[in-house]
Amino acid sequence: MRSLYRTLWRSSRDPAFTKAFPVGVAVAAYGLSYGVLAVAAGLSPLVATISSIIVLAGGSQFAFVGVLAAGGSPLAGAISGLLLNLRYLAFGFAIAPHLPHARRRRRAIDGYLVVDESVALGLAGPNDAVAHRFRVAGWTVVTMWIGATALGAYGGQLIGDPERFGLDAAFPAGFLALLSPWLVHRPGRVAAVLGAVLAIGLTPVAPPGIPIIAAGFGAIVAMRLTPANLPEVDDAPGGGEPTAGNPQRHGDDS
Amino acid sequence: MSAIVAGLVVLAAGTYALKVAGPMLAAGRTLPPWARRLAELMTAALLAALVATQTLASGTTLIVDARLVGVAAAGLAVWRRAPFIVVVVIGAATTGVLRAAGWN
Numbered sequence: 001m002r003s004l005y006r007t008l009w010r011s012s013r014d015p016a017f018t019k020a021f022p023v024g025v026a027v028a029a030y031g032l033s034y035g036v037l038a039v040a041a042g043l044s045p046l047v048a049t050i051s052s053i054i055v056l057a058g059g060s061q062f063a064f065v066g067v068l069a070a071g072g073s074p075l076a077g078a079i080s081g082l083l084l085n086l087r088y089l090a091f092g093f094a095i096a097p098h099l100p101h102a103r104r105r106r107r108a109i110d111g112y113l114v115v116d117e118s119v120a121l122g123l124a125g126p127n128d129a130v131a132h133r134f135r136v137a138g139w140t141v142v143t144m145w146i147g148a149t150a151l152g153a154y155g156g157q158l159i160g161d162p163e164r165f166g167l168d169a170a171f172p173a174g175f176l177a178l179l180s181p182w183l184v185h186r187p188g189r190v191a192a193v194l195g196a197v198l199a200i201g202l203t204p205v206a207p208p209g210i211p212i213i214a215a216g217f218g219a220i221v222a223m224r225l226t227p228a229n230l231p232e233v234d235d236a237p238g239g240g241e242p243t244a245g246n247p248q249r250h251g252d253d254s
Numbered sequence: 255m256s257a258i259v260a261g262l263v264v265l266a267a268g269t270y271a272l273k274v275a276g277p278m279l280a281a282g283r284t285l286p287p288w289a290r291r292l293a294e295l296m297t298a299a300l301l302a303a304l305v306a307t308q309t310l311a312s313g314t315t316l317i318v319d320a321r322l323v324g325v326a327a328a329g330l331a332v333w334r335r336a337p338f339i340v341v342v343v344i345g346a347a348t349t350g351v352l353r354a355a356g357w358n
Contacts, residue, residue, distance in 0.1 A: 026339070030338060033339075033342055047255065047262070050262075054262065055262065057273075060265060063300070064261065064262070070307065070311060074260060075260075075261055077265070078262070078268070082264075082265060084296070084300045085269045085273075086272065086292070087293040087294060087297045089273075090289070092274065092275055093275070094276070095276060096277050096279075104278075107277040108277075110277045111275075112273065114273040114274075114276070164354075165350040166320065166345070166348065166349030167346050168321060168349070169320070169321040169348070170345055170346040171308045172308040172328075173324065173341055173344065173345025174342045175305045176328055176332055177328070177342070178301055179298065182298035182301070187294075191298040192298045192299060196303055196306035199304075199307045200306050200311075204314055205314075207314075208311075211303065212300060215302070216299060218302075218303070219298070222295050222299065223291060
């Protein structure tokens with residue numbers, strides 16, 4: 001008990017934690033809505049909570065339950081989520097050079113902690129403490145995301161019919177907020193427009209979920225149409241995407 | 255539910271593989287620029303597709319209903335740099351109010 005107190009006291013004075021905490025609060029708000037919507041889409045509260053533990057990537061979890069809610073198959077939902085998570089490959093490579101001399105098991109855990117917030121907060125600041133900031137932010141997100149999901153999943157049942165409160169519109173509203181950082185540069189805008197047009201065009205003719213996957217081709221076309229002038233992503237995860245410390249950024253996407 | 259759990263396991267395993275590749279493999283290695291660029295643009299394309307279909311699609315038909323107004327209001331909030339949770343609440347509340355007023 002005493003050591004728990006000491007740990008809490010020490011972390012309350014750790015600048016890495018004081019930076020990560022407000023981000024964690026935003027993550028919690030997002031997790032709460034995920035818990036509610038996941039149950040509305042047909043997951044049991046337990047499965048919804050477990051999904052946050054084993055996936056730990058909010059945007060893709062929203063995509064998964066969004067596809068289910070629209071009548072798509074779980075496999076189509078999983079593929080949509082994975083395409084959305086392709087950026088974590090880039091994020092993992094961006095943070096990796098700052099995690100030196102770590103043992104294999106440590107690196108396996110570090111891999112789990114790769115989310116938008118942890119990479120953004122880790123890379124923002126002096127180079128000698130990147131790993132520390134990354135891990136503190138990562139564990140903050142883990143705690144908040146999973147806890148809030150459980151709260152939303154078990155508590156959301158009290159709400160009743162979610163459509164009555166417009167909760168189905170909460171999905172696209174949230175995705176729009178997540179999308180906004182990508183709209184500041186032209187390649188991002190071209191990819192977004194192509195993705196949206198492809199998905200809408202295919203909706204009447206393809207099974208639910210497939211239009212989202214097909215929208216990925218919009219990214220490939222956008223790559224050919226626009227010059228390779230995206231800002232470097234070596235130091236800023238998300239290539240020019242505003243980082244979590246930047247007020248421009250919306251919420252999270254753990 | 256078991257199909258849902260299977261889908262989640264696929265999503266979890268694939269996501270972990272994407273996340274851990276860097277920390278496990280990259281001792282000083284980086285992704286080629288085209289791969290980083292594709293990952294970036296893929297995120298933009300998919301998020302936009304999700305916004306569009308979840309605003310306008312109902313199953314396999316396209317309809318204009320209260321969601322469109324809600325998402326437009328949310329877009330305004332995004333433009334005004336409102337925090338994430340405010341954007342979501344505005345989108346849902348606008349839609350809910352319109353439905354309560356009898357417009358679907």
